[in-house]
Amino acid sequence: MKEKHTIILTVMNRVGILARISGLLAQRGFNIESVIGALTEDPDVYKITLVLYESERAIEQVTKQLNKLIDTIKVIDISHKNNYIIREYIIIKVKVNQNTRSDVIELIDVFKAKPLDISQTHIITELSGNVRKVDRFIDLMKPYGVSNYVRSGEFAMTEFNNENK
Amino acid sequence: MKGSKILLESLLKENVDTIFGYPGGSVIPIFDEFYNTNKIKFLLTRHEQGAAHAADGYARVTQKVGVCIVTSGPGATNTITGIANAKLDSIPIVVISGQVPSGNLGTDAFQETDMVGLTRSISKHNYLIKEVENIPKIIKEAFYIAKNGRPGPVTVDIPVDLMMQEVKNVKYPTKVELPGFKPNIKGNPKQVDKLVNAISEAKKPLLYIGGGVIISKAEKELVELIKKTNIPTVSTMMGLGSLPYDSENYLGMPGMHGVVSANYAIAECDLLIAVGVRFDDRITGPRDTFAKNSVVAHIDIDPAEIGKNIFADIPIVGDAKSVLKELNEKVKNRKKDDWNKKTEKWKNENPLKYDQKNSKKILPQFVINKVNEFVTDDTIIATDVGQHQMWSAQFYHHQKPNRYLTSGGLGTMGYGLPAAMGASFGFPKKQVILFSGDGSIQMNIQELATLALNNINVKIIILNNSFLGMVRQWQDLFWNKNYSATCLRRNSECKAQCKGPENDDDCPNLYIPDFVKVAEANGVKGLRTDKVEEVEKILKEGLEYDGPVLMEFLVEKEENVYPMVPAGKMNNQILLGD
Ligand SMILES: Cc1ncc(C[n+]2csc(CCOP(=O)(O)OP(=O)(O)O)c2C)c(N)n1
Numbered sequence: 001m002k003e004k005h006t007i008i009l010t011v012m013n014r015v016g017i018l019a020r021i022s023g024l025l026a027q028r029g030f031n032i033e034s035v036i037g038a039l040t041e042d043p044d045v046y047k048i049t050l051v052l053y054e055s056e057r058a059i060e061q062v063t064k065q066l067n068k069l070i071d072t073i074k075v076i077d078i079s080h081k082n083n084y085i086i087r088e089y090i091i092i093k094v095k096v097n098q099n100t101r102s103d104v105i106e107l108i109d110v111f112k113a114k115p116l117d118i119s120q121t122h123i124i125t126e127l128s129g130n131v132r133k134v135d136r137f138i139d140l141m142k143p144y145g146v147s148n149y150v151r152s153g154e155f156a157m158t159e160f161n162n163e164n165k
Numbered sequence: 166m167k168g169s170k171i172l173l174e175s176l177l178k179e180n181v182d183t184i185f186g187y188p189g190g191s192v193i194p195i196f197d198e199f200y201n202t203n204k205i206k207f208l209l210t211r212h213e214q215g216a217a218h219a220a221d222g223y224a225r226v227t228q229k230v231g232v233c234i235v236t237s238g239p240g241a242t243n244t245i246t247g248i249a250n251a252k253l254d255s256i257p258i259v260v261i262s263g264q265v266p267s268g269n270l271g272t273d274a275f276q277e278t279d280m281v282g283l284t285r286s287i288s289k290h291n292y293l294i295k296e297v298e299n300i301p302k303i304i305k306e307a308f309y310i311a312k313n314g315r316p317g318p319v320t321v322d323i324p325v326d327l328m329m330q331e332v333k334n335v336k337y338p339t340k341v342e343l344p345g346f347k348p349n350i351k352g353n354p355k356q357v358d359k360l361v362n363a364i365s366e367a368k369k370p371l372l373y374i375g376g377g378v379i380i381s382k383a384e385k386e387l388v389e390l391i392k393k394t395n396i397p398t399v400s401t402m403m404g405l406g407s408l409p410y411d412s413e414n415y416l417g418m419p420g421m422h423g424v425v426s427a428n429y430a431i432a433e434c435d436l437l438i439a440v441g442v443r444f445d446d447r448i449t450g451p452r453d454t455f456a457k458n459s460v461v462a463h464i465d466i467d468p469a470e471i472g473k474n475i476f477a478d479i480p481i482v483g484d485a486k487s488v489l490k491e492l493n494e495k496v497k498n499r500k501k502d503d504w505n506k507k508t509e510k511w512k513n514e515n516p517l518k519y520d521q522k523n524s525k526k527i528l529p530q531f532v533i534n535k536v537n538e539f540v541t542d543d544t545i546i547a548t549d550v551g552q553h554q555m556w557s558a559q560f561y562h563h564q565k566p567n568r569y570l571t572s573g574g575l576g577t578m579g580y581g582l583p584a585a586m587g588a589s590f591g592f593p594k595k596q597v598i599l600f601s602g603d604g605s606i607q608m609n610i611q612e613l614a615t616l617a618l619n620n621i622n623v624k625i626i627i628l629n630n631s632f633l634g635m636v637r638q639w640q641d642l643f644w645n646k647n648y649s650a651t652c653l654r655r656n657s658e659c660k661a662q663c664k665g666p667e668n669d670d671d672c673p674n675l676y677i678p679d680f681v682k683v684a685e686a687n688g689v690k691g692l693r694t695d696k697v698e699e700v701e702k703i704l705k706e707g708l709e710y711d712g713p714v715l716m717e718f719l720v721e722k723e724e725n726v727y728p729m730v731p732a733g734k735m736n737n738q739i740l741l742g743d
Contacts, residue, residue, distance in 0.1 A: 013347060016281060023285050059238065064469035070290040070310055073345045 001148030003079075004033070005059045006086065006154055009048040009066060010074040013039060017046065017071050030054060034153025045073065049155040084085055085157045089128040089152040091116070092138065096123050104144055111137050122147065166335050168297040169194040169328040175304035177204055178337055181232050183223060183591060184208070185216040189236020190276065191263025194328035196234075205294050208580055208590055208619065211611035213240050215583035217247020218609070220258045222584030223591040224251075226545055230311050231258040231587065237265055238276030241322070241674055242283065246577055248318045249287040253574025254403065255380060257316035259307050260284075266326040267295065280322040297330040303336045309341045314348030315467040316380060333337075348466055352483030352491060359479050360438065360462045361495045367436035367460070369504045370396045373419070376403030376573070377441015377465060377485045379566040384408070386489035387440070391415075392500040395509040399427040401442055403573045406563040409542075414505070416512055420448035421730050422555040425515035428728075428736040431456050439463045441485040443573070444474035454735040464488045471663030489675050515728075515741075517559050526721040527697050529553060529628040533560040536598065536626070539708045544568065544596045545588050549581035549605030549633040553628045555726045557600045579608025585623045586612055597622065598708070603629040603653055603680070610683065613647075616713040617634075617688030617704075624708055625689075625715040627680055630722045631666075638725045642740070684715035695719035 009015050018037065025032060030052055037048035052059065059077060067075045068091065078084045096104050104123055108115055113127035127137055131154060166174075172195060176184075183206045188196045199207055203393045210216040213235045220231030231251075235244055241262040253257045266273040274454040281293045290310050292303050300323070307319040364370055378387055384407045391398055391414050399419045400407060408415050419427035431437065442448075449455040452474055463470075463477035464485055471480045519530040531555050542564035548554040548571040563569055570588060572580040585599040606627055616623055619650055637651040646664045655663070658673045682690030690710055694703050700718065707716040727742035 015295075016285075019282070020285060027286055061469070061473060064473075066469070070343060070346045096226045 002053050002055055005052050005054060005077050005079045006156065007050040007052065007059075007063065007066075008076050008078055008156055009050060009072065010040075011046050011048065011069070012071040012073065013044050013046045014071045018048075020064065020071065021050075023050065024069070025062065027051070027075045028058070028062060030058070030062065034151070036153040039150050041165050049153065051154050078156060084155050084156045085126055085159060086130055086156040088131050088134045088154050089126070090134050090149055091126050092123065092141060092149035093122055093147040094141045095121060095147060099119070100144050104141070105138075113137065129162070159164055166236050166329065166332055167194075168300060168323075168330050168332070169198045171297065171300045171332065171335055171618065172304065172323070173202065173205075174335075175246070175301045175337065176232070176449030178301075179210065179304065179308045182206060183588075183676050184232045184234055185223070185587060187213045187236065187240055188236035189238075189240045189263065190714070191237040192234060192240075193266060193326040194325065195261075195263070195308050195373035196742035201375070201539040203500065206590070208586075208615065210583065210586075211615055212609060213243030214247055214579065215586070215609050215612045215615070217244040217258070218250065218258070218577075218580050218583035219253075219258060219587030219590065221247060221251045221580075222547060222570050224519045225227045225256055225584070226567050226588040226595075227591045228592075230308050231256070231478070232261070232274035233258065233259035234261045235275070235724065236265070237280070237325075238278050241280045242278055245283060245574050246575075246579075248284055250572055250575040250577045250580060251318040251605050252287050253291065255316050255376060256318070257311040258318045259311050260318060260320045262320065262322050262325040264293070264322045267324040268326070268345075270324065280320060283479070284320045287318075288320050289315075290292040291320040292534075293322045294324070294327060294403055297327040297332055298335075299328070300694040301335065305338050306341050310343070310346060314346070324394065340470065348484075349468070349482050350484040351464070351486050351487035352464065354483040354491065355496060356479060356481045357366040357488065357491050360481065360492065361497075363436050363460055363462060363479060364396070364438070364499070365497055367623065369434045370438065370499075371395070371435055371459075372396045372398040372428050373439045373442055374403075374407060375401040375405045375440065375442030378404055381441065381466070381484045382566075383441075383484075383486035383489050386486055386493060388412075389493050390489055390496070393493065394496055395501045395505060396438070397505060397707060399423070399430060401445070401448060401573075402558050402571060404442070405558060405569045406566045409564050410468065410562045416508055418558055420445075421450075422559065422728065423448075423733070424512070425728055425739055426508055426548045426558070428699070428730065428739060432458075432735070432737040434459045437461050439465075439477075440489065441465060443470050445495070446474070449474060450730060450732075450734055450736050457592070468481060486503060519724075521697065524721060525720050527695065527700060527703060528724055529630065529718070529720045530556050530560050530724075531697070532626065532628060532700055532704075532718050532720070533557050533600065535704055536708075537562045539704055540596065540598070544598060545570065545585070547571070547581045547588065547597065549608075550576045550578045550597075550600040551602045551605060551633065552630070552638060552724075552726050553600050553602045553605075555635075556628075559726075572616070576703070579606060580606040582609045582612050582623070585620050585625075586616060589621045591624050593622065596624070596625060596708075598624045600693065601625060602634060603625050603631060604633045605625060606680070607678075613689050613715070615636055615714075620712060623713050625684075625713070626707075627715065627717045628720050629680070629717055630720050630724065631674075632722060634724075636721070636727070641723065642729070643731065650656055667723060680715060680717045689721075690714045691717070693717040693719070
C-alpha cells in the first residue's frame with residue numbers, strides 16, 4: 001500500500017548531491033511529492049526533507065540506497081515518529097471583489113496568515129503551519145478563486161529531548 | 166608544482182604502478198608527465214573500453230585498484246560499459262578522464278560530455294575536480310572509496326587547464342574524512358549468536374556463497390566453517406574458486422545454468438546461510454518461490470543488499486571474513502547426516518555431462534574439460550559472455566579465488582580479451598587463458614595488436630559455433646527455432662527465414678572472419694581445428710607456446726547449455742537436455 005513518507009536527509013554540502021538523490025529516485029520510478037533543502041548551522045552540511053508516496057517496502061529499500069550515497073550522513077523516515085515538528089510554508093494569491101474581500105480577510109485573520117499585497121482584484125497572503133492547516137486554508141480559499149500558490153514542501157525538526165537530532 | 170605532476174604524485178602515493186589508457190587532447194599534459202617517469206607501467210590499449218576492462222581484470226587478480234586514464238568526450242563515453250561492468254561485479258577501479266577547460270564547462274565545447282552526469286548511476290562515486298589544490302584529496306578519496314566497504318568503480322573528471330596550473334605548497338592528506346562513508350566490518354555479535362543457534366537447530370542447512378567471500382579474502386574461514394559443520398555448500402559464479410571445485414560438501418553453482426544438486430538443495434533447505442551474495446535473479450528465479458522452506462541468514466557488507474531481493478530473517482551487516490571468523494569461534498561441530506547424504510546423492514546422480522563419443526564434431530564442453538589437463542591451480546581464466554561462459558563455469562576445475570574473471574552482473578560481451586590482458590599485464594608470469602565465442606571476441610578484438618606488441622601472454626580459445634549461441638539457445642527452446650539475428654554467418658544469399666544449418670543443405674555457411682588470419686595479421690600466433698582428435702594437440706601446441714596465441718575450435722553449432730532453469734521458472738523445474 002502506498003502512503004506518505006517524510007524523509008529527512010542529512011548530507012554533505014557537495015556539488016551534485018541533489019542530482020544524486022533525485023537520480024536514485026528516478027531510476028526506481030518514484031515521484032517526488034515535495035523536496036526542500038538548505039544549508040544548516042554547519043556550512044558543510046545540508047539538510048533535505050523529501051516527501052514520497054510509496055509502499056513501506058519501497059521506502060525501506062530507497063532509504064538504504066540513499067544511505068549508501070557516499071555524501072549521505074544520515075537518513076530518517078519520520079513518518080511513524082511523532083517527536084518531530086513539521087511545517088510547511090505557502091504563498092497564495094486569491095481573487096476578491098467588493099463582496100468577498102472582508103470574508104477572505106477574516107479567514108486570513110483566523111488562520112494567523114499574513115497579507116502581503118492587496119489589490120482591487122486579488123489578495124496575496126503567506127501562511128506557515130502544519131500540512132493539515134495549509135491544506136485546509138487552500139480548501140477554504142478555493143470558493144473565492146485561487147489564482148495560484150507556491151508551497152515550500154514539508155520541512156521538519158526534532159523536538160527537545162530527542163537524541164535523534 | 167604543476168597540476169599534472171600533482172596528479173602523478175597523488176597516484177604514486179596510492180601505490181599505483183600500472184595504468185591502462187588512451188590519450189587525447191584533454192589528457193596530453195598527464196601523458197606528458199608519464200613520459201618522464203619510470204615508476205608507472207603504462208599500457209596503451211586500442212580502445213577505451215579495453216582500457217576500462219583491462220583495469221577491471223587487473224584489479225580482480227592483483228586485488229589492487231585498477232586505474233585507467235582516458236580523454237574527454239568519446240574517450241570518456243567509451244569507458245561507460247567498463248564502469249557499469251565493474252559496478253555490478255563490485256570491482257575497485259578508478260577511471261580518470263580529461264575534461265574540457267573549466268571555462269568551457271557547460272558550453273557543448275569540442276569533446277565535452279557530462280561525465281559526472283553520465284556515470285552517476287553506474288559508479289560507486291564520482292568527482293569533477295574544480296580546483297587544482299583538491300587533486301591530492303580527491304585522488305585519495307577516490308581510491309579509498311573504490312576499495313573499502315563494497316568495492317566499486319570511482320570516476321574522476323579533470324578539466325585540462327587544471328593540469329597546467331601551478332601550485333606552491335602542495336599538501337597530500339594522510340587520511341580521508343568522509344563522515345557519510347563508514348562501512349561496518351564486524352557483524353553484530355547478537356545476530357551472529359542467532360545464526361549459531363539457527364545452525365544447531367537446522368535439519369537442512371545450506372551455505373550459499375558468492376563474490377563477497379573472494380573480495381574479503383575469507384576463503385580460509387569458509388573452509389574452516391565447512392570443515393567444522395559439514396554444511397553442504399553452493400557457490401554463485403562470482404564465488405567460483407573460493408572453494409576448490411572438488412571440496413568435500415561442495416555441490417557447485419546453482420541458478421539458471423547451475424547443477425541440479427545445488428538447485429534442489431536451495432529448494433529443500435531449511436536454513437540458507439548467504440555469504441557475500443546478492444540473490445541475483447539468475448539464481449533465484451521468481452523470488453516468491455526461492456528457498457520457500459527456509460530461514461534465510463544474509464551476511465553482507467552492504468546493508469542495501471540485505472532484504473533487497475529476498476527477506477532476511479537473520480541479517481548480518483559486516484565483512485564476510487570477520488563474520489565467518491566469529492561464527493567459527495562460536496559454532497558447534499556438526500556431523501554429516503541424512504541431509505548431507507541426500508545432497509551427495511543428488512550430486513552423484515546428476516553429474517554435468519556431454520557426449521563427445523557420439524559426436525563427430527567437437528563439443529565445446531570437451532575442449533574446456535581438456536584444458537583442465539594443461540593448467541595449474543594458479544592459472545587465470547577469463548571468459549566472455551554466452552554459452553562458453555556457462556560451460557567454463559561448469560566444466561573448468563576452479564581451484565583458487567581471484568582466478569576466474571567473468572562478467573557476472575552486467576554480462577558484457579567483449580569483456581574477456583581486455584580483462585585477460587589486464588590480468589596478464591599485472592601478473593606476466595602466470596598462465597592466462599581466455600574462453601570466448603565467435604560473437605564476443607569480435608567486440609574487443611582490436612586488443613590482439615596490444616597483446617602482440619607488448620608480448621602479453623594470453624592464450625585465447627575461441628569456441629566457434631557460428632552463432633550468438635546463448636541467444637540462439639533461447640530461440641531453440643522457447644521461440645520455435647526462429648533463428649532471427651543470431652547467425653553470425655548470415656549473408657545476402659540466405660533465405661529470409663532460417664531454422665538453422667542442420668535443416669538446410671543450401672546453407673552458404675560462409676566462414677567469415679578467418680580468425681586465424683586475423684590473429685596472424687595482428688602478430689598473434691593462430692591455430693585452428695575442427696577435428697576431435699586434434700583438440701589435444703592444438704591445446705598443447707598453443708598453451709605451451711611462448712607468447713600470445715589464438716586457438717580456434719570449430720565446434721558443434723547447435724549444442725545447448727544444460728541444466729537450464731528457464732527464465733521465470735522455479736529452481737527445481739530444470740531442463741536437462743537429452
Ligand atoms: C554487449 C552485449 N550485447 C549483447 C548481449 C546479449 N548476448 C548474451 S549472450 C550472446 C551471444 C554470445 O555469443 P558468443 O560470444 O558467440 O558466445 P556463445 O554463446 O556462442 O558461446 C548475446 C548476443 C550481451 N550479453 N552483451
